Amino acid sequence: MDLSAFFVELANVWPRLLQGSIATVTVSFQAIAYGSVFGSLLGLMIFYGRMPARICGWIYLDFIRGTPVLVLMLASFYIVPLAGLGLSATGAGILALSAFCSAHVAEVFRGGLAAVPPGQAEAAKSVGLTFPKILFYVLLPQVLRQALPAWINAAVEIVKASSLLAVISVPELLLTTQQIVSRNFMNAEFYLVCGLIYFAINLTLSKFGKLVEKRLAF
């Protein structure tokens, strides 16, 4: 390995790596956002819904969790254009990642709701709160605090899974790295750099999670 050549090359390509990293972060952020919103609603539906709704929720969950993310992504990539939604490859990728994220979050959310002692809702009811208020003021704060570590884990999973967008030709961090090494042949060096960037992103995410967790502690 020629270190000086590596650094020269790194100086050349770092703007592209940065671009790729930004793409990875942006795509992951969107998927986590959509997935979390949809996943929370799904979690609520599974926990409080009527039987048919629950069953539909569980089927969706099992289906998404039983399918590899790559298959979700390829399916989304090939099928979405048929539906004429006018989504780009990136859009199709985000859709697949969001679905994956929603399944994780729904499970986390449901578990969180189940972990709140039933006495909490009863106490809130007894002071005359309505269901939405009970949910919003009493249950959700407890669920969020309790589910935060698992939610952060889900977010890390999404960042990692966003690398699969490379397979449908979206130039995020991994595909960018592949393009770089296909020109300079410094495979080992740049895949390692790529790994370090993912490592940094996810470590930041986890540290941020820990910080919020401390803040939320009561």
Add this chain to the structure above:
Amino acid sequence: MNSILEISGLRKSYGPLEVIKGVDLAMKPGEVVSIIGSSGSGKTTLLRCINLLEEFQGGDIRIDGQLIGYKTSNGKRVALPERERAKNRALTGMAFQQFNLFPHMTALGNVTLGLRKTRGMAKDEAVAVAEKWLERVGMSQRKNHYPIQLSGGQQQRVAIARAIAMNPKLMLFDEVTSALDPELVNEVLNVIQDLANDGMTMLLVTHEMRFAYQVSSKVIFMEHGVIAEEGDPKEMFHNPKSQRLAEFLGKSKFQ
């Protein structure tokens, strides 16, 4: 008249905290010695040192004349290698307050493990020895049960069989009944009494004053890491010499 156990000048600290501050103790074959004393006085620590589950910083422990755990070379005290220590440990048998049975093995498996791996017995021989001891503690009916299928008293009896099947020179019991429901205490004490009658040399820590009184040939009262008073059980319990022992016995409601 050689001693089975001979402790001289034993000292043991956890970091800066000295918890055994010079203990001397000798036991002859067949002797049963009970250690009593308030919580934190160092009773468990003393037993764990004898079984080499703890390091100790000063003094010697001899089992049947053999120096254990450490040796002196060039005037320096050095720890024996782990291999040697493993052998030393097998000289004594230990029964724990929490039984510590291996949950993934049957009662029989628990007893045969040491026989096979430490004593190097063949399977049949180990099983025969283990069955004999399980019989002795009244557990032969349940030899193929796993620990979670046994009551606390039954588990403790298996644990005692496991220790004693190794044919130790000395048995150590650390509050073996204090994790048990009251109605299960006697079945375990009966096993110990039975072993005592048979001439087993035993050192036991107990909070069962009545039992200590009836089983022991000698009682030791520990306070703050030293032996504060020792002697014949009748003497100790009826005419305690020190104020502290009198108070302790008063608290333990022995009359």
Add this chain to the structure above:
Amino acid sequence: MNYSFDFVPIWRNFDTLLYGLGIGLSLAALSILIGVVIGGVVAFGLVSKNKPTAWIAGLYVSFIRNIPILLVIFFMFFALPQLGIRFSKITSFVAALSIYAGANLAEVFRGGLQAIPKGMTEAGMAVGLRPMQIRLSIIIPLMLRSTLPSMGNAFISLFKDTSLAAAIAVPELTYYARKINVESFRIIETWIVTSLLYVAATFTIASLLRLFEARLAIKR
């Protein structure tokens, strides 16, 4: 959207898909076996009193667990040959999966190790067992037993990860699905059948594992 469903081209290739599924399962089985060994060794490293050992084990675990598995696959497949280490496609894929599973299982096993009461080791010591004997007869069996459900989950997720073999053209289910998709243009059908195959397989594995666990639980 007017799309007329036609599953015939898929059924015609169904045996190919099943074959691909079998390959995926075999790759996962091989990788989990190697992964358990790596994970076990690394877990002892993680809890080691030797600082450098614990540090290196910790670095391996946290680095691998924070990067995409596809990157590990690419590294094994593209970067190692450049460094003069050459494997077949399948070997490098299995190696990547094993390294990845090893890191995840190390974390799982560490939890298992830390949950074993100190009394187990002490009881082993008290009957004169040496440290290695204690590890082999007591600690490792207890660790494997308590982490069995997590190992099952690791296997399932590893099986799903075998879909990534398609990215380096190792033929398995996803690879064949993509091929059928491109050749037949029965897009929706292909992907429905493919995901159903994965779902059915993971569901079956999960059920079998639960049955197996229940069996073991009675024995305890």
